Amino acid sequence: MKPKLIIGIVSIIVFTSLLMYNFGNSISTYVNFEEAEARTSSHVVGTWDSTGEYGFSRDTMQFSFHMKDRAGNVRKVIYPRPKPNNFEQATQLVVIGEMRNNVFYANEMLMKCPSKYNDSPDFEKASTIES
Amino acid sequence: MIAEAGRWFLNFAFLFSVCSMGLYAFASVRNNKKVERISNWFWGFKGVFVLGASIALIYLIMTHQFQYYYVWNYTSLDLETKYLFSAFYGGQEGSFMLWIFFAFFVGLGLIAWTRKPYRAPVMFVMAMTQFFLLSMIIGWDFGFTKIGASPFRTIAQEMPNAPFLQANPDFVPQDGTGLNDLLKSPWMMIHPPIIFVGFSMMTVPFAFAIASLWTKTYHGWIRPALPWTLAANLSLLTAIFLGGYWAYETLSFGGYWAWDPVENASLVPWLIGTAGIHAMIIQRKSRRAHKASLFFAILAYVSIIYQTFLTRSGVLADQSVHSFVDLGLYNQLLAFILAVTIMGIGFYLYRYKELPTPDKESKFLSREFMTFTGAMLLFILGLVIILGTSSPILGKLFVDNPTPPEIQFYNNWSMPIAIIMALATVIGQYLFWERHSWESLAGELITPLLITSTVSVVSIVLGNVTSIYYMIYIFAGWFTVIGNGTVLVRLLRKNPKLVGGTITHIGFGLLLLGIIASSVYTVPMLDPQTTNYNTRIEQGEVFDDEGFPITQKVEMFELKINQPKLLNEKYMVTYEGYELTNSPRPGQQNYRLRFEPIDGGEVFYMSPEVYPMLTSSGPNGVDWSVDPHVRTGMIKDIYLYVAGSKYVEQRNEEFERNAQNESMMPVGNQEEEQTEEQEDSQIIELSRGETKSVGPFAFTFRNFVPASEEALPENTQIGIRSLVHIEHESSGRAFEAEPLFAVYTEDDRIYTYSPPIEIQEWDMNVLFSKVRPESDTIELTVYGLDENFEEDWVLVVAEQKPFVSVVWLGTFMLMAGFSISIFRHWAREKNTVEKN
Numbered sequence: 010m011k012p013k014l015i016i017g018i019v020s021i022i023v024f025t026s027l028l029m030y031n032f033g034n035s036i037s038t039y040v041n042f043e044e045a046e047a048r049t050s051s052h053v054v055g056t057w058d059s060t061g062e063y064g065f066s067r068d069t070m071q072f073s074f075h076m077k078d079r080a081g082n083v084r085k086v087i088y089p090r091p092k093p094n095n096f097e098q099a100t101q102l103v104v105i106g107e108m109r110n111n112v113f114y115a116n117e118m119l120m121k122c123p124s125k126y127n128d129s130p131d132f133e134k135a136s137t138i139e140s
Numbered sequence: 141m142i143a144e145a146g147r148w149f150l151n152f153a154f155l156f157s158v159c160s161m162g163l164y165a166f167a168s169v170r171n172n173k174k175v176e177r178i179s180n181w182f183w184g185f186k187g188v189f190v191l192g193a194s195i196a197l198i199y200l201i202m203t204h205q206f207q208y209y210y211v212w213n214y215t216s217l218d219l220e221t222k223y224l225f226s227a228f229y230g231g232q233e234g235s236f237m238l239w240i241f242f243a244f245f246v247g248l249g250l251i252a253w254t255r256k257p258y259r260a261p262v263m264f265v266m267a268m269t270q271f272f273l274l275s276m277i278i279g280w281d282f283g284f285t286k287i288g289a290s291p292f293r294t295i296a297q298e299m300p301n302a303p304f305l306q307a308n309p310d311f312v313p314q315d316g317t318g319l320n321d322l323l324k325s326p327w328m329m330i331h332p333p334i335i336f337v338g339f340s341m342m343t344v345p346f347a348f349a350i351a352s353l354w355t356k357t358y359h360g361w362i363r364p365a366l367p368w369t370l371a372a373n374l375s376l377l378t379a380i381f382l383g384g385y386w387a388y389e390t391l392s393f394g395g396y397w398a399w400d401p402v403e404n405a406s407l408v409p410w411l412i413g414t415a416g417i418h419a420m421i422i423q424r425k426s427r428r429a430h431k432a433s434l435f436f437a438i439l440a441y442v443s444i445i446y447q448t449f450l451t452r453s454g455v456l457a458d459q460s461v462h463s464f465v466d467l468g469l470y471n472q473l474l475a476f477i478l479a480v481t482i483m484g485i486g487f488y489l490y491r492y493k494e495l496p497t498p499d500k501e502s503k504f505l506s507r508e509f510m511t512f513t514g515a516m517l518l519f520i521l522g523l524v525i526i527l528g529t530s531s532p533i534l535g536k537l538f539v540d541n542p543t544p545p546e547i548q549f550y551n552n553w554s555m556p557i558a559i560i561m562a563l564a565t566v567i568g569q570y571l572f573w574e575r576h577s578w579e580s581l582a583g584e585l586i587t588p589l590l591i592t593s594t595v596s597v598v599s600i601v602l603g604n605v606t607s608i609y610y611m612i613y614i615f616a617g618w619f620t621v622i623g624n625g626t627v628l629v630r631l632l633r634k635n636p637k638l639v640g641g642t643i644t645h646i647g648f649g650l651l652l653l654g655i656i657a658s659s660v661y662t663v664p665m666l667d668p669q670t671t672n673y674n675t676r677i678e679q680g681e682v683f684d685d686e687g688f689p690i691t692q693k694v695e696m697f698e699l700k701i702n703q704p705k706l707l708n709e710k711y712m713v714t715y716e717g718y719e720l721t722n723s724p725r726p727g728q729q730n731y732r733l734r735f736e737p738i739d740g741g742e743v744f745y746m747s748p749e750v751y752p753m754l755t756s757s758g759p760n761g762v763d764w765s766v767d768p769h770v771r772t773g774m775i776k777d778i779y780l781y782v783a784g785s786k787y788v789e790q791r792n793e794e795f796e797r798n799a800q801n802e803s804m805m806p807v808g809n810q811e812e813e814q815t816e817e818q819e820d821s822q823i824i825e826l827s828r829g830e831t832k833s834v835g836p837f838a839f840t841f842r843n844f845v846p847a848s849e850e851a852l853p854e855n856t857q858i859g860i861r862s863l864v865h866i867e868h869e870s871s872g873r874a875f876e877a878e879p880l881f882a883v884y885t886e887d888d889r890i891y892t893y894s895p896p897i898e899i900q901e902w903d904m905n906v907l908f909s910k911v912r913p914e915s916d917t918i919e920l921t922v923y924g925l926d927e928n929f930e931e932d933w934v935l936v937v938a939e940q941k942p943f944v945s946v947v948w949l950g951t952f953m954l955m956a957g958f959s960i961s962i963f964r965h966w967a968r969e970k971n972t973v974e975k976n
Binding site: 013024028031032033035036037038039052065067070071087089090091092097098109110114116 | 501520524527528531534535537538539540541542543544545546548549552553686688691692693694695696698763783784935937
């Protein structure tokens with residue numbers, strides 16, 4: 010075999026494995042609140058629990074609400090930005106952050122809204138307006 | 141009736157596409173000119189039918205026939221005409237139709253301009269893609285299975301189990317659900333058509349590649365295919381730019397790019413298409429890289445269909461923030477992607493041994509090698525992005541229920557690739573026009589390198605760049621701009637027609653610089669208090685009630701009316717109030733923020749907007765949406781939106797109260813409510829011409845007005861009105877009221893009569909309760925004034941983004957470069973066709 014071919018194959022293998030390794034690390038799995046206790050950063054999927062108190066506090070500049078994950082656990086979630094657009098309409102919420110002392114501190118929040126338009130972004134990240 | 145016609149048009153279009161596909165295949169195999177002409181006619185008629193169906197759909201939309209699901213779901217009565225028109229391609233079905241329609245025109249162009257050995261097979265491939273696309277919207281229901289989702293289906297067909305339809309099958313909704321407010325933007329009107337023009341044109345290199353494999357003519361196909369590929373790339377680039385610009389101006393995530401699946405869906409075909417252009421240029425110049433140009437031409441289209449599959453089949457729906465309505469097209473889309481892949485890649489592998497191979501390898505220091513490196517890097521970058529976007533499928537190799545990759549994944553891979561690309565563009569461009577040895581190249585590059593180093597050091601110092609990695613990246617960016625700039629200057633002297641590629645590469649360099657400046661060096665604009673607070677959070681000095689350190693920084697600030705705050709030690713910012721307007725959106729508030737640079741620059745105003753989303757707001761609550769204001773500048777943009785305001789809060793509270801009142805109605809006591817109301821009354825004494833501020837309102841007593849007889853009770857002794865001007869100070873909204881005061885006798889007793897005048901907007905009642913003629917003074921009693929009056933306020937999120945302008949400039953240069961190249965290659969191709 011030509012040495013060039015060997016170099017080529019080796020570099021393809023190295024590149025692919027590096028890429029896949031990095032890809033595997035950069036994705037994570039959706040968990041529920043109980044599983045999130047043991048992790049430093051987690052994605053939790055769920056729905057807004059409208060029975061609990063919710064709203065934006067102008068003293069702490071935080072938005073807090075209760076969320077029910079897919080396993081049925083309800084926890085308080087604190088989000089350091091104003092209430093996102095379409096919050097009440099969202100059929101599904103994804104919060105990304107950390108669980109501390111039974112409270113979930115979300116750094117990011119994504120919402121899935123009933124869309125009126127299939128081919129275009131609804132919202133990238135939570136966009137915000139205070140309640 | 142019209143819908144029925146539309147349905148038939150689609151059926152005929154589908155049948156004609158099947159016929160033309162078969163006939164073109166026959167014409168290609170037998171090389172039969174006559175059959176080819178017949179199939180051209182079929183192609184033409186198919187286009188007429190698609191046009192008919194489109195007109196039918198537009199007619200249904202324009203005449204508001206809400207019994208049709210598509211019309212009901214995407215439009216409403218109050219939608220402006222231009223948006224009614226764009227609602228035509230607002231949904232999946234309509235956008236397929238638009239795609240088919242553009243591809244039809246591309247086909248007409250191919251029929252007119254393609255030279256001989258390629259025409260029939262190229263048109264066969266075009267007809268095949270039309271067959272698949274049309275199958276998505278014919279809506280044939282065989283009972284056991286369905287093919288496609290018709291845009292002409294009625295709501296009864298869409299929701300057969302809905303109770304209101306079972307009760308009355310002929311039910312026609314009064315109004316549709318309307319178009320998402322965010323999409324009511326001129327950018328969003330032109331964005332989809334341009335993207336589908338790009339998709340349609342990207343079919344052409346694929347079709348030529350197949351035709352070349354079919355006819356075993358591997359050299360000539362790139363000549364006609366190259367201008368089409370360039371044009372497809374230009375369209376995709378324009379569409380990506382429009383989408384990014386729209387996201388930046390309209391959404392509040394604060395940027396033009398978020399590595400979102402939908403954005404990636406348009407970027408990957410562009411990258412692979414660009415890789416294809418590089419390979420085709422090598423093939424054209426040096427008669428090598430045949431394999432690569434075929435491969436990329438096939439792959440560019442495969443990636444379009446693959447991304448179409450990902451975004452429209454519902455695969456991403458579970459994990460993406462985007463809801464893609466699943467129309468049950470999964471199997472059809474899968475069949476489409478498989479057919480295209482097997483046909484393209486399969487045919488390619490089948491012919492692989494026959495494909496021409498160069499006699500000897502190209503040297504490292506040759507234009508072929510450098511251009512090919514560029515193509516491979518573009519391809520690799522495309523693969524990385526496909527991998528990330530495919531996380532719902534490929535992520536399952538690692539975890540159950542995978543999330544999308546972190547943004548960092550894309551950044552970590554694209555940055556080093558971009559750096560190598562940047563260096564390759566300069567060396568490649570030098571070698572493209574002249575042969576060089578290492579020595580001569582080094583000699584040429586000394587001046588550009590010196591300039592680059594100087595400029596890079598200056599930008600690193602000025603920009604306060606600390607990361608070595610970013611320094612290298614910035615150097616690579618400047619090197620691309622300056623190196624290619626030098627080549628450009630030389631080319632302009634020799635032959636200005638050849639500058640397309642060079643301009644594109646300069647644009648790429650500018651893009652690199654603009655991206656890093658605007659994304660890494662974006663800073664939030666905050667007042668000193670918040671900045672201090674954030675510093676303390678950084679140092680771990682802030683704790684919550686339970687003693688845990690707070691880690692989340694605050695990136696917004698509050699402004700009270702007419703109380704300025706200093707932002708980033710640079711701007712004195714004052715909230716001056718808001719204005720309620722009903723245009724273009726009902727219920728919209730325009731906020732007014734005054735920015736005064738403290739170093740004596742020019743004062744300017746920012747006017748972010750907040751408006752209720754009509755499509756999702758119900759009687760029980762308003763869904764507020766923000767429209768940021770971006771102040772564009774050469775050096776930096778200021779991006780700002782109002783994240784909350786007193787007005788919005790009050791409206792929400794009002795809605796909450798109403799919702800509660802409604803539920804209390806059966807047990808509620810009307811009288812109790814009234815006495816409650818009377819408690820918050822206030823008495824205001826005003827002499828003529830005097831203005832008094834009470835709470836947020838200013839009351840001015842202008843004058844007395846005579847009262848007309850009809851409004852007065854019988855036996856009136858005195859009847860007078862007072863003209864009162866009431867102004868809401870922060871919004872500037874004002875009303876004039878003329879409350880009545882009368883004194884009358886009944887059964888010899890004296891009564892006063894002062895009926896309340898209601899100002900609905902403020903939930904306020906004004907009574908003219910006393911008059912003192914001796915001092916020319918009146919007394920007003922006002923109900924509904926909040927005693928715990930609070931000053932008007934807004935919550936503001938603001939960011940300073942440096943050099944977004946450079947991102948746009950880079951994009952425009954890419955567009956310009958592509959356009960120049962299209963003309964050049966098109967002119968050449970036309971010459972050869974005419975000579976033949």
